[in-house]
Amino acid sequence: MNQQFSYDIAHLIGATVLMAGFSLLYQRRLFAVLNSFAFQALALAAAAAWQAHVQDAPHLYFTAAIALLFKAIAVPFALHWLVERLGIHRAVETALSIGWTMIVGVALVALSIMLVLPVTAAAAALTRESLALAMSVVLLGMLMMITRRNAVTQVVGFMALENGLILAAVSAKGMPLVVEISIAFSVLVAMTLFGIFFFRIRERFDSLDVAYLESYRGDRS
Amino acid sequence: MNAMLWQILQIILVVALAPLVTGYVRWVKARLNGRRGPVPIQPYRDLYRLLQKEAIVAHSASWIFRAAPYVTFASVWLAACIVPTFTTNMVLAPAADLIALVALLAVGRFWTALAGMDVGTAFGGLGASREMLIASLAEPAMLMVTFSLSLISGTTAPAQIVSFVLAGNVGVEVSLGLALAALVMVAIAENGRIPIDNPATHLELTMVHEAMVLEYSGRHLAMIEAAGMVRLTLFIALIATLFAPWGIAQPGAGALGVLVGMGAFLAKTFLLASTLAVFETSIAKMRVFRYADFLGGALLLGLLATIFLYVSEAV
Numbered sequence: 001m002n003q004q005f006s007y008d009i010a011h012l013i014g015a016t017v018l019m020a021g022f023s024l025l026y027q028r029r030l031f032a033v034l035n036s037f038a039f040q041a042l043a044l045a046a047a048a049a050w051q052a053h054v055q056d057a058p059h060l061y062f063t064a065a066i067a068l069l070f071k072a073i074a075v076p077f078a079l080h081w082l083v084e085r086l087g088i089h090r091a092v093e094t095a096l097s098i099g100w101t102m103i104v105g106v107a108l109v110a111l112s113i114m115l116v117l118p119v120t121a122a123a124a125a126l127t128r129e130s131l132a133l134a135m136s137v138v139l140l141g142m143l144m145m146i147t148r149r150n151a152v153t154q155v156v157g158f159m160a161l162e163n164g165l166i167l168a169a170v171s172a173k174g175m176p177l178v179v180e181i182s183i184a185f186s187v188l189v190a191m192t193l194f195g196i197f198f199f200r201i202r203e204r205f206d207s208l209d210v211a212y213l214e215s216y217r218g219d220r221s
Numbered sequence: 222m223n224a225m226l227w228q229i230l231q232i233i234l235v236v237a238l239a240p241l242v243t244g245y246v247r248w249v250k251a252r253l254n255g256r257r258g259p260v261p262i263q264p265y266r267d268l269y270r271l272l273q274k275e276a277i278v279a280h281s282a283s284w285i286f287r288a289a290p291y292v293t294f295a296s297v298w299l300a301a302c303i304v305p306t307f308t309t310n311m312v313l314a315p316a317a318d319l320i321a322l323v324a325l326l327a328v329g330r331f332w333t334a335l336a337g338m339d340v341g342t343a344f345g346g347l348g349a350s351r352e353m354l355i356a357s358l359a360e361p362a363m364l365m366v367t368f369s370l371s372l373i374s375g376t377t378a379p380a381q382i383v384s385f386v387l388a389g390n391v392g393v394e395v396s397l398g399l400a401l402a403a404l405v406m407v408a409i410a411e412n413g414r415i416p417i418d419n420p421a422t423h424l425e426l427t428m429v430h431e432a433m434v435l436e437y438s439g440r441h442l443a444m445i446e447a448a449g450m451v452r453l454t455l456f457i458a459l460i461a462t463l464f465a466p467w468g469i470a471q472p473g474a475g476a477l478g479v480l481v482g483m484g485a486f487l488a489k490t491f492l493l494a495s496t497l498a499v500f501e502t503s504i505a506k507m508r509v510f511r512y513a514d515f516l517g518g519a520l521l522l523g524l525l526a527t528i529f530l531y532v533s534e535a536v
């Protein structure tokens with residue numbers, strides 16, 4: 001009963017991360033997207049901390065702290081600062097309408113469940129649901145990268161995808177700490193690169209709409 | 222014998238309590254806005270005043286217009302009677318189920334929309350069309366919630382769901398959390414609260430429910446208003462009953478158990494009403510064109526709740 005309860009709580013927190021993923025797709029204002037992302041990272045930190053408590057694995061507290069400090073605080077603030085600094089249009093521009101994106105999102109969740117359950121038939125029964133949740137979060141992050149035209153929202157999609165990876169990592173037993181730290185730092189490096197990248201795109205096109213990149217064929221002067 | 226007594230008590234309770242709940246929400250909202258606000262019992266006075274007044278009916282109105290307030294009120298009242306608020310030991314409990322409840326609410330909504338169109342004013346038709354837009358999205362979402370709950374507990378009767386949960390057969394399930402979120406969104410839409418509709422406004426362009434009942438006065442308006450209040454209480458009671466059934470008396474519990482159930486019900490109701498007031502104060506109304514997104518979100522949450530149920534089954 002007790003173990004069952006701890007797994008239930010873990011799944012509930014995982015579902016909260018997933019719901020935050022849907023809320024990322026639902027938002028129409030850039031700052032609201034950033035807030036949703038911060039909330040997702042917060043839920044992720046809670047998930048990691050709960051797993052640390054359940055699995056009795058102290059290094060997962062470290063993961064939780066990384067998620068809390070970097071992803072729930074540092075990255076949203078940095079993106080916030082960037083958006084203000086660049087003075088970009090604050091409405092989210094979508095390539096696919098919000099309603100359709102949500103429907104595709106639910107289809108992706110169903111897909112990941114159908115995918116994960118048969119593949120992991122041999123795995124411990126209770127990690128499978130967590131894996132299905134994490135996989136859904138990853139797919140929703142990808143969906144967000146595909147359906148948003150603004151570079152900032154695409155970066156948020158990438159970070160959300162990465163949240164899904166960490167969620168999968170913490171729910172599987174015995175993930176080494178080195179892997180998690182390297183993921184966390186690669187995200188920070190990516191964040192820095194994206195920041196520089198934003199400035200470069202904007203300098204060149206006066207916009208962060210990545211559609212401009214498609215027709216760009218390099219300098220021909 | 223007892224079951225009959227409790228049922229009658231329930232029938233009286235929902236109607237007697239409804240204006241107080243509405244008045245309480247208004248009062249908390251006024252306080253949060255920094256106003257003194259009318260006392261929570263103001264809706265009783267309003268209803269009394271309306272009942273004293275003469276009902277004016279437009280020349281072009283048919284019998285539908287005169288019947289609609291009573292049909293609406295009766296259907297909502299009946300729906301409220303089948304929610305086991307303080308005890309599951311009631312006469313109507315075996316007959317009641319959530320799908321019937323959805324249907325009863327639909328009957329009330331249908332008649333209100335008919336009455337809105339009956340007089341032939343532009344506002345009535347506009348309100349009716351918007352109400353139907355909301356209903357067409359909210360109803361499937363509510364049915365989805367019903368399905369996920371009944372898949373968990375194996376029944377659609379609220380009384381048996383309560384007994385099932387109280388017996389400790391259900392852990393903290395992901396599906397329950399999702400279903401709760403979906404039901405809250407549906408409840409907001411069905412009661413015309415912010416962000417879907419503003420219950421306090423008479424501003425033409427934004428109103429939905431008020432637009433349909435603009436032509437009513439006197440006792441007809443009192444019936445319509447009372448139906449709205451009972452509907453709010455019904456949804457609050459439904460959420461409290463299905464997702465926090467603790468305290469509800471089971472068959473076999475004595476008068477003391479029922480008393481405890483009553484106290485728990487009142488506490489839950491006013492807690493949820495306060496939450497509603499805080500939520501409404503902190504959020505802005507939504508554009509009409511975004512209703513579909515909001516309620517579509519509720520529908521998808523309900524769908525996800527059902528999907529996750531199959532995951533837990535498979536595991």
